[in-house]
Amino acid sequence: MVKEGSQTRLGKAFEYACIKALYDKYDDLQDVVLEITPQLHTAQHCFEVSAVKQSNLMDAAQAAIRVIEPLEPRLQYPDGDSPLVLSLQSDAAGIAGDVRDVMCIRRGSSWQFGLSCKHNHHAVKHSRLSDSIDFGSEWFNHPCSQIYFSEVTPKFQELREMRDSGKEIGTPAKWANLPDKAGDYYRPILQSFMDELSRLNNSHGDVPEMLIRYLIGRHDFYKVITDDPRRVTRVEAINIAGTLNKASKEQKPITRVPVLKLPKRFYHIGFKETNGKESNNTIHVVCDEGWEISMRLHNASSRIEPSLKFDVQLISFPSKLFAQTIAWK
Incomplete structure (x- = not known):
């Protein structure tokens, strides 16, 4: 059993909850590839907490997906046969300026987006x-x-x-x-x-x-923040380069995500x-x-x-x- 008081481990556990929630949501609807990596194994190990904590982490992750799904139609509408690839990034990516933890990618296209997962905190950098x-x-x-x-x-x-x-x-x-x-x-x-x-x-x-740019990273992303005491999840769209919120051939986003100056x-x-x-x-x-x-x-x-x-x-x-x-x- 992983010690629940460790903020780092709970952060990794929340990453696993987010990628698991995405996989569970879309695997029955389309071709989804979950990349098996050392990062995934680490996060899965950190997810070995109490049943109550696991339930809270999954509730928080599923709430985030309910917000993001209408903003990213290509989660549901792939514009072709390309699978939805889900992966966790290594900590080295963050050091190199990419703060995204969970990646959603359509192979064979330029479409992708990432989640930066925060468990009960808003910190962006630890320089x-x-x-x-x-x-x-x-x-x-x-x-x-x-x-x-x-x-x-x-x-x-x-x-x-x-x-x-x-x-x-x-x-x-x-x-x-x-x-x-x-x-x-x-x-x-x-x-x-x-x-x-x-x-x-x-x-x-x-x-x-x-x-x-240094603090928020080199790529656009959705910042997903749990608030366990209030039992809510906050989603922020950090959209500077304008790569988020793209339409598919079949569906436009329900809500427009502004580009930030x-x-x-x-x-x-x-x-x-x-x-x-x-x-x-x-x-x-x-x-x-x-x-x-x-x-x-x-x-x-x-x-x-x-x-x-x-x-x-x-x-x-x-x-x-x-x-x-x-x-x-």
Whole structure:
């Protein structure tokens, strides 16, 4: 039995529920190919949870399909004899910029779409910062300045020395033992990050657009989010390139999914404020076209390491975003 409290495992279990719900829905109606891959075996293993949890996962997945089916007529109407191929993508695809977990493909045609499956959370990316990571190059294809590295390198070097000292004495250095980890590390590193983001934006006009492209991936997709306490599923259509919502020869989509515009400028980059008090570990980036991003910096482990991790949430989308919340059965 898989431990149910593991968010990563429940995420994989939800991926399996979504692909299983698609297969169960269409296998009796047409030729469906379920690709047997290591990713599928992993997700199936993670689905080995309690009967109640399995039922909830399937209810959430089936609700999502009820929303998506009218938007993607070629799920039901194949425009020929090409089978519907269902597959799970590897984690390496996400690292390479493709955030889709479940793929629906018609072989022999250009039609396909994917689902990004989220179990009780909305996070889109878990990027890291360190003195060896050039986030400008990785995110925007524009290298970070030496000013940025001269500011953050001493901070990460301090963390590295603490980690190495702990190894030498056989007692791992812990974040909990630092008197002010936020004030000493999170906040100054975030300030340097924000300053560099502004510098890159001043030198390269495509940084706001590239930031969103980096966070949401290189392909259009449907984001499927469970909300177990409310027993609902939310479906968001991230349709930037206009590849979603295509008609078949026999059927048009019942609802139009708008194409979203990418931002061209930053309106605000600063620490999150709550009741007039600034956060020490979270910043907000506000762009035009309705995009707003929350970026929380944190240590991914209890042990001190010379890197920090972002938890990124898209907290505001363009007003044209197609989003629907549907109750489970």
